Amino acid sequence: MLRNGRLFGHRVETGFPDLPILEVSLRTGVRVRDMENLKRKQVMSQKEKYKRATKGDIAYNMMRMWQGAAGPAPVDGLVSPAYVVVKPYDEANSSYYSYLFRTAAYMQEVNKFSRGIVADRNRLYWESFKQMPSLVPPRPEQDQIVAYLRAQDAHIARFIKAKHELIKLLTEQKLRIIDHAVTRGLDASVALKPSGIEWLGDVPEHWDVLQLRRVSRCLDGARIPLNATERGLRQGSYPYWGANKVIDHLDGWLFDEPLVLLGEDGAPFFDKTKEVAFAVSGKIWVNNHAHVLRPSSRITPQYLAHALNCVDYTGFIDGSTRDKLTQQSMKSIRIVLPQVSEQIEICKHIESACAPLNVAIERTEQEIALIREYRDRLIADVVTGQVDVRSWQPGPDDLVSDDELAALGDDEAGTGTEAMEELDTA
16 A cells, blocks of 8 residues: 555646647546537637646546546546646556546545535545555556456447447337327328428328427526525435436526426437437426427427427537527427327327337346446456456457447446536636
8 A cells, every 4th residue: 555646746737739638538537539529629729728648647637536537648638727647657557546546435535535615526636636545556466457457348348339239229210100100190091291391291281380489488597496495405306407318517497397308519419319309397407508498288298309309400500619509590490280189199109119119228228337337346346456367368359449448438428528628617
């Protein structure tokens, strides 16, 4: 056992604007950031303020180290000022310590050494990090542990990738069922008429074609007053919704009525295997990356959500600053509208037809969750010496590809990258 200050030095270097920007994944560590995303180009002008991390350095987010937001830099790159960069001495394999730092036991220790006004704003500064004790296996054993865990990660990543592909296929099938039901109805013999919408084609002649503003009211920014009890419950007693079911930072508005939530950020709208609208009810928190729609008496929330999941959003996404569905564009979207009684029948049909698919999707998601639990347990046992891997030798199936390992972080839902946006507040 040694304190981290005996294993790592502190690196504080700025003024390297030509290096690539790095980001953290809670499951796979630090990786090169994809700057093709328009939203992320906003930080380009401030790169001279970023800290340099050389290949093999460990970078960790001061505010999210307790979640495992740490990892070795795969190349020389830049990290946000909200990060601490530490350089390993010869006796420390940074990949081994990256695994160790992301174990549940170590993250509990991080909480003890972090400081802040409130618990969820605690920061782990270098001065505290260097005082933390860490295990120190012999360096050859650290190297062996890393090789073993990377091989196991490769197997797990292939499993997760296959399960994600299955979910994608099941969701495509589900959306085809929904699309046919809300654009053609349930009666195949009904006469059709041109909808006037290129992507939609013909629709039942007795259905209306209306803009979204005619059948719903946008409640973005509206909220109900909170009493003292509700303010105290804010941190988790109510379901929390963000864009496309993503849980974002706890900052939003409380609603308590049947609503439809529609994502704001544009990327998911071009993925035909994802739902972008959801019918919700009861007290919920909604962040400012989801449009909030109150359906009129002419349309049920469930039908409206189904209809919005069938829209071709190509002409509605504003890419001037970043791909985004603005409120003005959203209101001009046109959908087809049967009578309420027919909407109810369509929703019942969709629920029945999609039930087996939903069960299969849920079961597959549970399998992914279980393999992730297994991975966490395996890492904890190996890095702490509970499982001896000194005699392990890689087999022909233990090949490791960094591209394959990326699948380990595929369903993080963005939770690992917000720290890179903290430049403005750092």
